[in-house]
Amino acid sequence: MTQPQSSSPDTQWPRWEVFKQDAPGRPHQAVGSVHAGDPPHALLTARNVFVRRPAAVSLWCVREDDILTATPEELTTNPALLDSPGEPGTYHVGVKRTNKRSMTFVDLSGIVTADGPGDALRQAQSLHPDVLAWMVFPETAVVRTDEDPGTVASWFAPAKDKTYKQQQHYGVIGRHVGELKRAGLMPGRAASEEGA
């Protein structure tokens, strides 16, 4: 990490939201973010951070600056978000439907043709009235992995072969601490328990 320097400007690289597709036909999901200097760097880093083991078939990265998000509460207090200016064109719409997951993904639900990000957000609100949050970004902002078989194989196929081992899979060298405590062989706490 860079050294903290009180008077220097923020040198952090831009943040990119990462969208992962687990299987053909499934929606791309926002799974987290990476910092990267440019689009190819963002994709490569996203692959290493988010596709180390779970299966995937496609990755997208979108710069944070190109994404407009809103919750229903935010639209109530700041309706001007629906007038956010920008280029007309094709926009991707993402929705967050639930908090009941360990990772609260945003699913991309489709595309709309809009006058700008504000209009896309308005359409997202109309299409999906009962969600926790909306996300829109222009198609032109998406940097995506190639879909040719060679790229898919080298970027994603190895991840499927890697098994994830839970911690308890690994043995303990020597004797387990609980065993030592029960035998009264742990100094300190075990000894005081014994005395009590």
Next chain:
Amino acid sequence: MTTTPSISGTELTDPQTQALLLKLTVLADDEIILAHRNGEWTGHAPILEEDIALANIAQDELGHAGLYLSLAQTLGGSDPDQVAFWRGPDDYRNTRLVELPKGDWAFTMVRQFLYDTAEALWLEAATRSTYAPLAEIAAKAVREEKFHVQHTALWVERLALGTPESERRTQAALTELWPHAAQLFQPVKGEDELTAAGILPDLTAVHARWTDLVTRHLVDKSGLTLPDAPTTQPGRDTHTEHLAPLLEEMQSVARQHPDAEVW
């Protein structure tokens, strides 16, 4: 006299088996030592994302070593853990390229690029091996290696074309590493016969492809200068003073717990 391994593929003669065992050990040693050097960045890489990425690459390289050593074991070699953790610097057969200290980020990325490119090209050729078990391993590993090449090629280019400071460091790294890189293409004893039988890739052809590929990326694309490479190389049994302390650290847990059965 022909020995028949209990696995599918070309039947190997005794001399072929011995030569292949040595080659597999040589390949694994490079992977193990480089993985350890990359692992030294864990918690120290420039940003969190690269910390994860390099650790991931190091794990992949260790996985490749595991593939080589498991195949060697089926051919009569020792248990992979024994090979990795119970041999000293005199017995390791890695190149000097991979044992040099990790240096700065530019040094690490240039070394990894030179190595990944060589490994990817060799593995690609090895997928056509007439010895089926090796071809299978290569097909598995080459997918990961192609991705490594993309990652490190991107870094080398950006560092070389970045600031004057990053360019200076990248050129310095290349100047130091380049003379060692050719050692990756030294054949082992008996390798010629295995190549003639189609069991191993033609190392001379792989070397030529490698030189062409890395020159295009380092010189044409990234504006770096290749130094002269020495015409002769020390053998893989000649190490720098850096290997012994590396192994001492890497093997410390195994040697403190020689009876450990579960890792």
